[in-house]
Amino acid sequence: MNEGASAIDLVLSADPVLVEIVRLSLLVSLSAVAMAALIGVPFGALLALTRFPGREAVIVVLNALMGLPPVVVGLLVYLLLSRSGPLGELGLLFTPEAMVIAQTILVAPILAALARQTIEDLWLEYRDEFAALNIAPAQRIATLIWEGRFSLVTALLAGFGRAAAEVGAIIIVGGNIEGFTRTMTTAIALETSKGDLALATGLGIVLIGIVVIVNALAWTTRRAGERFAGI
Amino acid sequence: MRAPDSDLPIVFDGVTVKAGAVTILDGISLRFEPGAPTVLIGPNGAGKTTLLRAAMGLFPPAAGRITWGGRDQVPPTRRAFVFQRPAMLRRSASGNVRYALASAGVARADRAVRARDLLERVGLAGLADRPARRLSGGEQQRLAIARALARNPTVLFLDEPTASLDPASTKTMEDLIAAITASGVKVVMTTHDLAEARRLAGEVVLLHRGRVLEAGPADSFFTAPKTDEARRFTAGELLV
Numbered sequence: 024m025n026e027g028a029s030a031i032d033l034v035l036s037a038d039p040v041l042v043e044i045v046r047l048s049l050l051v052s053l054s055a056v057a058m059a060a061l062i063g064v065p066f067g068a069l070l071a072l073t074r075f076p077g078r079e080a081v082i083v084v085l086n087a088l089m090g091l092p093p094v095v096v097g098l099l100v101y102l103l104l105s106r107s108g109p110l111g112e113l114g115l116l117f118t119p120e121a122m123v124i125a126q127t128i129l130v131a132p133i134l135a136a137l138a139r140q141t142i143e144d145l146w147l148e149y150r151d152e153f154a155a156l157n158i159a160p161a162q163r164i165a166t167l168i169w170e171g172r173f174s175l176v177t178a179l180l181a182g183f184g185r186a187a188a189e190v191g192a193i194i195i196v197g198g199n200i201e202g203f204t205r206t207m208t209t210a211i212a213l214e215t216s217k218g219d220l221a222l223a224t225g226l227g228i229v230l231i232g233i234v235v236i237v238n239a240l241a242w243t244t245r246r247a248g249e250r251f252a253g254i
Numbered sequence: 255m256r257a258p259d260s261d262l263p264i265v266f267d268g269v270t271v272k273a274g275a276v277t278i279l280d281g282i283s284l285r286f287e288p289g290a291p292t293v294l295i296g297p298n299g300a301g302k303t304t305l306l307r308a309a310m311g312l313f314p315p316a317a318g319r320i321t322w323g324g325r326d327q328v329p330p331t332r333r334a335f336v337f338q339r340p341a342m343l344r345r346s347a348s349g350n351v352r353y354a355l356a357s358a359g360v361a362r363a364d365r366a367v368r369a370r371d372l373l374e375r376v377g378l379a380g381l382a383d384r385p386a387r388r389l390s391g392g393e394q395q396r397l398a399i400a401r402a403l404a405r406n407p408t409v410l411f412l413d414e415p416t417a418s419l420d421p422a423s424t425k426t427m428e429d430l431i432a433a434i435t436a437s438g439v440k441v442v443m444t445t446h447d448l449a450e451a452r453r454l455a456g457e458v459v460l461l462h463r464g465r466v467l468e469a470g471p472a473d474s475f476f477t478a479p480k481t482d483e484a485r486r487f488t489a490g491e492l493l494v
Contacts, residue, residue: 155335252344
């Protein structure tokens with residue numbers, strides 16, 4: 024009870040430690056989603072619009088990668104970035120950049136798989152019209168992405184939800200260093216084991232609030248899509 | 255604005271189209287000339303839609319030759335096609351027309367005015383800002399025609415433009431087709447409705463199993479069909 028009250032106090036008083044942790048969490052996860060979108064959406068579009076041997080296998084693997092365990096991604100990135108690893112010289116381990124890389128790897132398959140599905144469905148719907156209207160290939164891809172805008176935004180939000188809520192990958196590659204790589208999820212894990220339940224609960228409240236907002240945005244996007252686009 | 259050459263006449267010379275091992279069009283020779291609409295009729299699976307698509311240039315024939323205004327391989331800039339189930343973009347009615355105008359190379363500044371004119375022409379001026387996919391079937395069909403006319407075509411292909419429309423929408427559509435023809439655009443269309451063919455056609459092509467059974471002016475086709483099959487078909491018998 025006491026912890027609950029002081030947790031709410033921390034949130035309402037915008038405690039500087041808490042605010043800094045939330046700020047870093049959002050920065051890392053939003054950067055990761057942006058990177059993942061730049062990689063995943065074009066890859067998904069390419070996969071939707073090309074035919075090659077082994078394509079179906081690539082789609083199955085991609086769909087499977089949506090459920091990639093965060094700790095395994097963390098381990099993988101750790102091995103890549105550790106001092107003796109292939110990218111060790113960059114000195115990125117235990118930095119926010121390392122956390123962005125790990126979350127990008129987690130989110131990119133989600134965006135690629137959902138973009139592939141969305142764009143392929145739209146392609147089947149519009150390909151005859153594109154041919155009849157004599158639309159150039161680059162313009163076709165731009166049109167498909169725009170026509171899929173509501174679904175793609177929903178996919179981005181799903182990717183952000185996954186990134187913001189995961190702890191396994193960033194605690195390994197970030198190291199949960201106070202004031203540098205400490206995020207909401209890693210702080211909750213640490214503070215709970217240390218017994219500082221007030222900060223952990225306060226961060227939990229903020230995290231749940233963010234998840235609710237993200238889902239509300241996804242819902243609004245879908246409703247807007249139904250109303251304006253009839254999807 | 256106006257291209258120097260017309261895509262007409264469209265000439266089919268021994269055109270065969272296959273889908274895998276199945277022959278869909280079998281040695282078709284035909285001419286589409288300027289003038290009143292040419293209406294393709296025939297039972298389901300006769301090859302009407304495939305013939306229309308081939309005339310649009312959507313796929314090359316397996317054998318034979320198609321020419322547009324005497325030329326091969328003419329890109330479909332002066333031809334337009336309205337599919338039986340047109341796919342509307344997820345934008346407003348006006349947005350759909352402006353997209354087609356952009357694809358036809360109309361300058362951005364001119365698109366809004368042109369879109370309004372085109373929507374007026376098909377009787378959708380009042381629905382310009384409505385989401386296209388929220389329109390009724392008949393309205394979407396007319397919007398698809400506005401989109402097609404955005405290309406300023408010399409020939410307009412319509413695949414079953416009145417299928418699944420109620421009588422009032424069918425009347426609106428037939429009036430629109432007549433108006434388009436009056437404006438100098440050649441309409442080539444399919445229908446399974448013989449009465450509609452009678453009302454609209456300048457020329458009739460009767461297809462059956464991928465072949466042309468009979469082709470000619472609508473008057474003589476309906477009053478004095480030359481072939482036994484055409485006689486039976488126009489009398490309402492089933493061709494199987």
